[in-house]
Amino acid sequence: MKGETIDDRALVLDRDDTVATALADLEAASSLSYDGRTIELTENVPFGHKVAMEPIPAGDPVRKYGSVIATATEAIQPGDWVHTHNCESNRGRGDTTAEVSDR
Secondary structure, three states, X not given: OOOEEEOOOEEEOOOOOOEEEEOOOEOOOOEEEEOOEEEEOOOOEOOOOEEEOOOXXXXXXXXXXXXXXXXXXXXXXXXXXXXXXXXXXXXXXXXXXXXXXXX
């Protein structure tokens, strides 16, 4: 599997990523040990969803797969659940590409 597992409960796919993917339901107040740091979860993170591993200021990119996948719509702290309530996806959006064809 590409990436690095964290405590067998989350996966960081690329060293430049600002989020990890939950490999199980993660409970608020539990913690993940990563890169010499302890990240305490601020809320429940469902299986398959993202958890912030770094601070992500509002307007900054959210990185997964080593690529920008979204933009933070509000400040996101390490341990926060990262989803549609605090970021806006950049993937598969024809309205955000440089060349949007008229239909």
